[in-house]
Amino acid sequence: AEPKQQTSQDTGVLDYVNAIVAVASCKGGVGKSTTAVNLAFALSQLGARVGIMDADIYGPSLPTLVEPDERAVQFADGRIQPLTCNGVKLMSFGYVNPESAIMRGPMIANVLNQLLTTTQWGALDYLIIDMPPGTGDIQLTLSQIVNMTAALIVTTPQKLSFVDVVKGIDMFDKVGVPSVGVVENMAYFVAPDTQKEHYVFGKGHKQRLVEQYGLVNAFSMPIDAELSERSDNGVPYVLAHPSSLIAEEYKNMASSV
Ligand code: ADP
Numbered sequence: 001a002e003p004k005q006q007t008s009q010d011t012g013v014l015d016y017v018n019a020i021v022a023v024a025s026c027k028g029g030v031g032k033s034t035t036a037v038n039l040a041f042a043l044s045q046l047g048a049r050v051g052i053m054d055a056d057i058y059g060p061s062l063p064t065l066v067e068p069d070e071r072a073v074q075f076a077d078g079r080i081q082p083l084t085c086n087g088v089k090l091m092s093f094g095y096v097n098p099e100s101a102i103m104r105g106p107m108i109a110n111v112l113n114q115l116l117t118t119t120q121w122g123a124l125d126y127l128i129i130d131m132p133p134g135t136g137d138i139q140l141t142l143s144q145i146v147n148m149t150a151a152l153i154v155t156t157p158q159k160l161s162f163v164d165v166v167k168g169i170d171m172f173d174k175v176g177v178p179s180v181g182v183v184e185n186m187a188y189f190v191a192p193d194t195q196k197e198h199y200v201f202g203k204g205h206k207q208r209l210v211e212q213y214g215l216v217n218a219f220s221m222p223i224d225a226e227l228s229e230r231s232d233n234g235v236p237y238v239l240a241h242p243s244s245l246i247a248e249e250y251k252n253m254a255s256s257v
Pocket of ligand 1: 025027028029030031032033034035061133185186221222223224225227228229231232
């Protein structure tokens with residue numbers, strides 16, 4: 001018989017995590033981290049126990065996006081206590097090693113695996129993994145060491161980015177992780193004076209993905225200055241404006257995972 005493949009689940013810290021959801025994109029800068037963070041806090045607002053794992057070792061963004069309650073991570077018994085914000089557990093390479101990393105692919109996978117499996121996640125309904133951008137080796141390895149429940153793909157409406165989404169869906173397909181939804185981020189802009197929606201990059205991309213890939217859950221998020229501003233200040237948008245339309249859309253997203 002084939003030897004059982006060692007997975008992170010064997011080490012125990014993920015034993016009490018009910019669902020592991022990857023938030024992925026094929027390109028950087030499309031709003032993947034913004035989406036992951038707001039999705040996580042929306043889930044938490046809906047009553048779930050949530051953790052966020054920032055899996056971007058080269059460019060960790062969680063330390064900027066969310067201001068944690070604690071100043072530094074605590075190590076005990078070979079485990080790391082995650083930081084917290086409003087009850088959401090947080091882990092990022094940026095908390096452990098604030099210097100940015102210069103490493104090769106296989107090393108990155110090791111570091112990630114170690115960080116994931118030494119963090120004392122405790123009982124969680126959802127662990128949201130903010131994946132590194134792209135569909136390369138690191139992403140594949142990560143989806144093999146962790147039993148992911150679902151993937152949410154983030155993109156922007158420009159055509160090139162959509163070609164990449166298909167790549168992302170195919171990659172998750174290969175490792176048996178269902179892509180449960182697509183987020184078309186920065187899809188439109190609401191003029192502050194007229195409240196009219198302007199689809200700066202054109203309309204209809206989302207519909208095409210729904211039709212071609214049978215993705216029933218597709219979400220459009222507007223370009224919103226405050227969404228960006230809030231992130232830069234360490235306060236997730238959905239925490240600052242829990243009853244806004246944008247927060248509602250993140251809650252819809254939360255209900256889909
Ligand atoms: P990624 O994780 O894909 O690299 P980020 O989430 O870091 O992308 O977002 C890239 C930049 O775009 C950040 O400055 C972020 O605040 C901004 N941003 C993301 N989504 C939106 C949005 N819907 N409206 C305005 N700015 C956004």
